[in-house]
Amino acid sequence: MAKHIGIVAVSPEGSALCYRMIAKRASQISDPYKRPLVTLHNLPFANYLEAMYRDDWQQVGTMLRWSAETLAAAGADFCILPDNVAHQALHFAEEGCSLPWISMIDLVAQAVCNDRRRTVGIIGTKMVMNGSVYQTILGLNGVTLLAPDAEEADDLDRIIFKELVEGQVEESSRKRALGTLERMAGRGCEGVILGSTETPLLFQAARLPLPTYDPVSLLVEGAIERAMEA
Numbered sequence: 001m002a003k004h005i006g007i008v009a010v011s012p013e014g015s016a017l018c019y020r021m022i023a024k025r026a027s028q029i030s031d032p033y034k035r036p037l038v039t040l041h042n043l044p045f046a047n048y049l050e051a052m053y054r055d056d057w058q059q060v061g062t063m064l065r066w067s068a069e070t071l072a073a074a075g076a077d078f079c080i081l082p083d084n085v086a087h088q089a090l091h092f093a094e095e096g097c098s099l100p101w102i103s104m105i106d107l108v109a110q111a112v113c114n115d116r117r118r119t120v121g122i123i124g125t126k127m128v129m130n131g132s133v134y135q136t137i138l139g140l141n142g143v144t145l146l147a148p149d150a151e152e153a154d155d156l157d158r159i160i161f162k163e164l165v166e167g168q169v170e171e172s173s174r175k176r177a178l179g180t181l182e183r184m185a186g187r188g189c190e191g192v193i194l195g196s197t198e199t200p201l202l203f204q205a206a207r208l209p210l211p212t213y214d215p216v217s218l219l220v221e222g223a224i225e226r227a228m229e230a
Contacts, residue, residue: 002029002036003227006076006099008067009042010083013167014197014216018082021220029228036227039074041067045165052085052127061092072098080104080223082216084134084195085127102226107218108193109137117191119144121184121210123177124195126157134193146189152180164198177202178209185209 005022009015019040026035043063051059064086068079078100081087087105094101112120120138122129122145129147138145147153159173184192191211194200200214 002034003077003229004037004039004075005223005227006068006071006074006079007038007040008064008071008079008081008093009040010048010064010081010086011045011165011197012042013165015040015042015082017197017200018080018216018220021216022223025220025224034228036224037075039071039076041070041074043067048086057089058092060086060089061095064089064093065095065097068093068097068099068101078102078223078226080219082197082219084124084197084215085131088127088131088133102219102222104215104219104222105133105137107222108134108213108215109141109143111213111218112138112143112191112193113141115191115211117143119146119188119190120213121146121148121181121187121189121192122195123148123156123180123192123199125160126153128195129153129156134195145193146184146187148180148184152176152183156180159202160196160198164196164201167198167201169201174202174206178206182209 007015007019022038029035048060071079076099080102120143122134135145155176163169163173181192189210191213193213197216
């Protein structure tokens, strides 16, 4: 029998996207009795944002662990976190937690290194682009991570919080984001990390100038693989 996947949700839109991707991937398993169970738990998104803006990552970790323990009580065997910036608090969440976690950041770093990239870009919220969520692990593996300039970073941050987390995408926002990717390619990036769970909404059906690394897609594959382990 497949293991039970627990989703620790932060952004409702991004977590719903992750859930749909897992459901679609699980439906491809031929034996319906071997498809994993999935349970999602979500504390209010505003509570996470308030703690993040206070730079209180210990509180973020406490909330993540609360969700994880709720999932454990529901029977989950392990949990995943489909939120990029919240991974900055993952070490707090793991401390004393009864469930193991799959790190989305580790999966992205592994994919980048497997492709032998040496310079990659990142787009997402300013907390991700300017923070250490990806920078530390990629730097330790000899990968240079480039963020957009300050003006573009402000624009992307606004697009994510004003549009994408509400499930909306303005065509003008899509065009500006594509322009950012084109300039990253011109700066020598060999790929780009879509460092916000909702970022793929910007590029649906678009032809991109760079290979992309979608952390949530990698997390979904990792979760299904773990769930199917004997």
